[in-house]
Amino acid sequence: MLRGKTIVLGITGGIAAYKGAALCSKLVQAGAEVHVIMTESATQFITPLTLQTLSRHPVHIDTFDEKDPSVVTHIDLADRADLIVVAPATANIIGKAANGLADDMLSTTLLAATSPILVAPAMNVHMYEHPAVVRNLELLASRGVMFVEPGTGQLACGYVAKGRLAEPEDIVIAVHSLLKAKENGTLAGKRVLVTAGGTVERLDPVRYLTNDSSGKMGFAIAEAAKVMGAEVTVVAGRTSASPPAGVKVVRVESAQQMLEAVLERFDEADIVVKSAAVADYRPVTRHGQKIKKSGETLTLELEKTTDILQTLGERKTHQLLIGFAAETEQLEKYAMDKLKRKNADLIVGNDVSQEGAGFNGDTNIVQLYGPSGLIEAMPLLSKRETAQRIMTIAAQRLAEGDVRSGGRGVE
Structure with a gap:
């Protein structure tokens, strides 16, 4: 799947360097031509001979060890x-890259x-959360560097x-998704608005x-859209995962707050992906003080929240609108009904x-529907790969002008 691609693999000096060998092997097996650069510290954990054998290319360590006089090696590799x-990626190399050091x-x-x-950090949790490291990661993200989050x-x-x-397998998936998205980078100059997480x-x-x-x-x-060149904003409710680097995140709590944040940004969006799990009902009364325990039962009166997807379907003009339908039965029936009712x-x-x-897993099994019915039934895939497929199809539809006008089909 990576045949014809040239990948430079940098391995730095942490105990996880041993996983670099497995990653190198998997990239080669996937068809990539892999050139390894090791830092001096990395050679304390794993030998260059191991990486040379796996990559079938010389391993580069010293900037001044120029083996081919016809090129400057670091420029040629780049x-x-x-x-x-x-x-x-250690905190050290992240700091160097963020601040433009080249030693x-x-x-x-x-x-x-x-x-x-693509950077895969690995370090002690306190180092990872240190303000200097956090700032360096944010700085790299602002320049378009992508990350595979540590586990x-x-x-x-x-x-x-x-x-x-x-894990090396997850990094290979990220490599494949990033390169495939780059080839399909048809969202350059587009604005994508995504909702994520659950409301409170x-x-x-x-x-x-x-x-x-x-x-x-x-x-x-959001990550897939960013890789494809879009300017991405995420309106996020309650989440347990970390947002991807390089996207704007707007934090909200309730369904009403999410509605307001989305509507504020809706007009300028080209693609809107409503993947958040928004509450259908909210308490009629929000108590200002903690409710004290009394009696054997407690009755709550709930009222419907505003349907965000339907509101957007009624108001859209040029936007490509994508919704999610989490079901437990009759998936096609309910998904198609939702598509039509909410435009x-x-x-x-x-x-x-x-x-x-x-919920909460790293994989998904989805079916993508359009006005004419099923577009693609996707097998069990990582959520990263699922997202990449969804956004590729969305980009194609947007380019073809296949967008339903506002208000049509809404009941």
Whole structure:
């Protein structure tokens, strides 16, 4: 799937460097031509011979070790790369890249790069959360660098926390999605508005109604749109996942706040993806003080919230509107009904009762519907790959002008 692609793999000095060997092997097996750059510190954890054997190319360490007099190696590698991947990326190399330092082979190559850059951080949780590192990550994201978020697990220092290098398989998926999205980069100059996560409807200052949405699918949609060149804004409710780098995030709590934030930005959007799990009902009365326990039962009176997707369907002019339908039965029937009633252009339907397709997971199984019916039934895929497929189809529809006019079909 990566045949014909040249990938420069940077490996830096952390214990997770050993995973760099597995990543290199998987990229080569996928058909990529891989050129490895190691920092001096990385060679303390894994030998260059290992990476040379796996990549079938010399490993680059010293900026001044020029083997081919016809080229300047770090410039040649930067020019040839379709993608540069840094995995693991320590706090040190992240700081160098963010601040334009170039004192070794890898940082010099990164400074000369014109290709996309994918960074997979790995470090102690306190280092990862340090304000300096957070700022450096934000700075890189603002320049278009993409990230594979570290996982939560056992760290070499003994902590069980976030900071563990993403698994090589997940990094390969990210590589494939990024390169494929780059080829389909048809959203340059477009504005994409995404809603993500679940809303919170408060009963009192300490209690509320919500749902299990993690925000992962919405954030994956936002990342895919960004990779395809769009300017992306995410209106996010309650989430357990981290938003992707390089997108604008507007935080809200309730369904009403989400409606207002979306409407404020709707007119200037080209594509709107309504993937948030918005509450259908909210308490009629929100108590200013904590409700005290009294009696054996408590009766709550609820009222309907404003349907955001239907409101957008009624108001849209040029926007391509995409909704989500999470169902537990008769998926096609309910998805098509929702598309027509709410005047959406596409509906992403998923049966959340299926294993691998529910809330909080990293995978999904979806079916994409348009006015004429099923467009594509996607198998079990990572949410990142699912998002990439959805946005590719959305971009094609937008380019073809396949957008339903506002108000049509709304009951």
